[in-house]
Amino acid sequence: MKYQNFNQEIIELVGGKENIQAVVHCMTRLRFTLKDRSKADTEGLKALDGVIDVVSNQVAYQIIVGTHVSEVHKELTTMLGINDDAPTQQPKAKKNFVKAALDVVSESMTPILEPIICAGLLAAVLSILSLTGLISPESSTYIILDTLRSAVFYFLPIFMAMSCAKRLGANPYLAVALAVTILSDSINGVSGLTMFGIPLPEITYSNSFVPILLAVWVMGYVTKFIKRIVPNSLQLFLTPLLVMLIMLPATLLVFGPIGFYLGEGIIGIFTWLLDTVGAWFVMMLYAALQPFLIMLGAGNFIMPVVASLIAANGFDPAFITACTISDIAVGGAMLGYFLRTRNNKQKQLFGTVTLSAILGITEPAIYGVFVKYRRPFVAVIIGGGLGGLFAGITGVKAYSVAWGLFGLPSYIGEGDFSNLWFMVASVIISFVGAAVAAFLLGVPAEEDDSQEENAKSNQESEGKINLRTIPLKSVVKGQLVQLSEVSDQAFSSGALGKGVGLIPEADDIFSPVDGEVTVVFPTKHAVGIKGKNNEEVLIHIGIDTVELDGMGFDIDVQAGDQVKVGQKIGTVDFKSIKEAGYDTTTIVVVTNTNDYLDVIPETNRTVCDSDLSMNIIFE
Known part of the structure; x- marks a missing residue:
C-alpha cells in the first residue's frame, strides 16, 4: 500500500468514508461523488503534499494528483471497500431540473x-x-x-x-x-x-x-x-x-x-x-461579470434570450452590447499587463491573448491569465462596468448577434450612426479603463519570473550548459496553441508538466516519439508513451471527454506496444465529439518535465503530424 497514508489523509479531508458515495478516476484526477460537499476541506486538500489542485463543479469533486492516479485510485477503493469493477465510468451527477x-x-x-x-x-x-x-x-x-x-x-x-x-x-x-x-x-x-x-x-x-x-x-x-x-x-x-x-x-x-x-x-x-431597473444597470453588471460566467461555462446561456429579443423587437437592448464591451475590456486588461511586465515570456502571452480578446475570443485570456493571476478580474469589473454604464445611459442597441471588434458595424441603425458612435465610445471607455486598472494593479510574481529568466539567460551566455534536445512531433494536424491557452486549469497551469495544445483539423492521431505505450485509458481519451530517452509523454484528447466513455475514440495501440515517431496510433471522430458539446483541444505534455532543463513549445501556428511541436532540453 504505497499510497496508504496519502489516501488516508484524502479520506479524512473529504469528510470521511461515510461522506463518499463513489470515486472514479480519469488520467490525472480522482473524481469523488460526495454526499455533502460542505464537509470537504478543499484548502486542506490543496495544501496536501501530492495534490496538484482541487476542482469542484457540478460533475464531481475532483482531486488532481497526476498521471499515477490509477495506482492511487486502486489503493483508495481497497481502503474504502468499494467494488471497483468499472473504475473508469464516471457516476452521473444528480442535477435538479433547473x-x-x-x-x-x-x-x-x-x-x-x-x-x-x-x-x-x-x-x-x-x-x-x-x-x-x-x-x-x-x-x-x-x-x-x-x-x-x-x-x-x-x-x-x-x-x-x-x-x-x-x-x-x-x-x-x-x-x-x-x-x-x-x-x-x-x-x-x-x-x-x-x-x-x-x-x-x-x-x-x-x-x-x-x-x-x-x-x-x-x-x-x-x-x-x-x-x-x-x-x-x-x-x-x-x-x-x-x-x-x-x-x-x-x-x-x-x-x-x-x-x-x-x-x-x-x-x-x-x-x-x-424597463424597471434600467438598461444601464443590466449592461454594467453583465459587462463587469461576463468573464466569471465564461469561466463557469455559462457564457452561452444568454444566446437564446438574445435571439428571442431580436426576433421580437428587432434589437437586443442589453446583452450583446455588454458582451462586446466585456470582451474589449478583457483585451484592455491584457494590454495593461503587456505594458507593465518586463518578462519576455509573459509579454508574448499577454500580447497574443490581447488580440484574440479584442476580436471576441476571450477564453485564452480567461483560462490562461485570469485564472492564474486573478487581478485581471478586478480590471475588467472596473473597465467593463464603466463601459456598460455609459452604453446603458446612452441607450445603445445591438441589431444583430455579432460581438468583438468586427461586430461594431452591426450597431449602425436605420439611417442613423449615433448608436454606433455611442457604442464605439463605450468600448473605448472599457478598453482604456481596464488597461489602466490592470497596469496599476500589476503582475503578481513578476519579479521572481524575471529573475528566473535572467538567471537562465546568464547561465546560457556563460557557456555553462551544453544543451541537447529531444524533438517531439505533432500528434494531430491542426492549430498549435500554447498550453496556457487551453481551458483546463490543471493543464494550462503547467502543474502536470509543460507541453502544447492542438486544435484538431483531422481525425488521425500519431505518436510524437519513438518509445513504448505505457497506458491507454479505458475510455480511449488519453494515451501515455515513454520515449527512448525516458521522456514521459501524455496525450490527452479533448477536455472532459472521459465523460463520453469511449464514444468517438478508436485507439489502435495498447500498453506495452512499441511505436515509432509519426506512427498512426488511432482515429478520433472530432466532429461528433464537438457536436456533443466538448472541447476537442488535444493536449500533449511531458509529465516528467522536472527531469529536464526545460521543455520549449513551438509558436502558435498550423502544424501537420510530421511538424515539430516542442523540444525537450537536457544536458
Whole structure:
C-alpha cells in the first residue's frame, strides 16, 4: 500500500468514508461523488503534499494528483471497500431540473454559434453597403444576401434540433424532421388547425428555440422507451414511425404551447427588468461579470434570450452590447499587463491573448491569465462596468448577434450612426479603463519570473550548459496553441508538466516519439508513451471527454506496444465529439518535465503530424 497514508489523509479531508458515495478516476484526477460537499476541506486538500489542485463543479469533486492516479485510485477503493469493477465510468451527477435545463441550453447553443455570428456580421456588412449607397436595399443582390441573414434566425428550430438531439439521446434526423414539420407553411403561424378534434393555438415556431428544445428532450426518453418494447428485428421500421407519431401530436398539443408561452415569459421578464431597473444597470453588471460566467461555462446561456429579443423587437437592448464591451475590456486588461511586465515570456502571452480578446475570443485570456493571476478580474469589473454604464445611459442597441471588434458595424441603425458612435465610445471607455486598472494593479510574481529568466539567460551566455534536445512531433494536424491557452486549469497551469495544445483539423492521431505505450485509458481519451530517452509523454484528447466513455475514440495501440515517431496510433471522430458539446483541444505534455532543463513549445501556428511541436532540453 504505497499510497496508504496519502489516501488516508484524502479520506479524512473529504469528510470521511461515510461522506463518499463513489470515486472514479480519469488520467490525472480522482473524481469523488460526495454526499455533502460542505464537509470537504478543499484548502486542506490543496495544501496536501501530492495534490496538484482541487476542482469542484457540478460533475464531481475532483482531486488532481497526476498521471499515477490509477495506482492511487486502486489503493483508495481497497481502503474504502468499494467494488471497483468499472473504475473508469464516471457516476452521473444528480442535477435538479433547473440546472439540467440550463446546461442543455448552454451546451446546445455552442455548436450553432457560427451560423448565428455569420448572420450577425452579414447584417453589419449590409448596413454599411446600404448606408454608403453601394447596394440598394431593393436590389436582388441585397435581397439574396439578406435572405441568408434572416434564414438563420427563421430556421433556428432546425439548428437547435440538430445541436441538442445527440446530447438528449434523440435521433438527430428525426429531430430535424420534427423541426421542419412545425416550420412548414401548413403549421407555422396558421390559425384554425385541429388535431384529433382538439383545437390548436396559433403559434409561430420560426425564430424560436424553446418548443423544439422541449420536444427533442422528451423525444430522447420516448426513443429509449420504444426501443425497449419493439423487437430488434422491427426496430428499423417501427421505431422512427412510432417516435414521430407520438412526438408530432405531443409537440403541437403540449410542447409547442408550453414552449411558446415560456419563451414569451422569458422575454417578458427581461423586458420588465430593463424597463424597471434600467438598461444601464443590466449592461454594467453583465459587462463587469461576463468573464466569471465564461469561466463557469455559462457564457452561452444568454444566446437564446438574445435571439428571442431580436426576433421580437428587432434589437437586443442589453446583452450583446455588454458582451462586446466585456470582451474589449478583457483585451484592455491584457494590454495593461503587456505594458507593465518586463518578462519576455509573459509579454508574448499577454500580447497574443490581447488580440484574440479584442476580436471576441476571450477564453485564452480567461483560462490562461485570469485564472492564474486573478487581478485581471478586478480590471475588467472596473473597465467593463464603466463601459456598460455609459452604453446603458446612452441607450445603445445591438441589431444583430455579432460581438468583438468586427461586430461594431452591426450597431449602425436605420439611417442613423449615433448608436454606433455611442457604442464605439463605450468600448473605448472599457478598453482604456481596464488597461489602466490592470497596469496599476500589476503582475503578481513578476519579479521572481524575471529573475528566473535572467538567471537562465546568464547561465546560457556563460557557456555553462551544453544543451541537447529531444524533438517531439505533432500528434494531430491542426492549430498549435500554447498550453496556457487551453481551458483546463490543471493543464494550462503547467502543474502536470509543460507541453502544447492542438486544435484538431483531422481525425488521425500519431505518436510524437519513438518509445513504448505505457497506458491507454479505458475510455480511449488519453494515451501515455515513454520515449527512448525516458521522456514521459501524455496525450490527452479533448477536455472532459472521459465523460463520453469511449464514444468517438478508436485507439489502435495498447500498453506495452512499441511505436515509432509519426506512427498512426488511432482515429478520433472530432466532429461528433464537438457536436456533443466538448472541447476537442488535444493536449500533449511531458509529465516528467522536472527531469529536464526545460521543455520549449513551438509558436502558435498550423502544424501537420510530421511538424515539430516542442523540444525537450537536457544536458
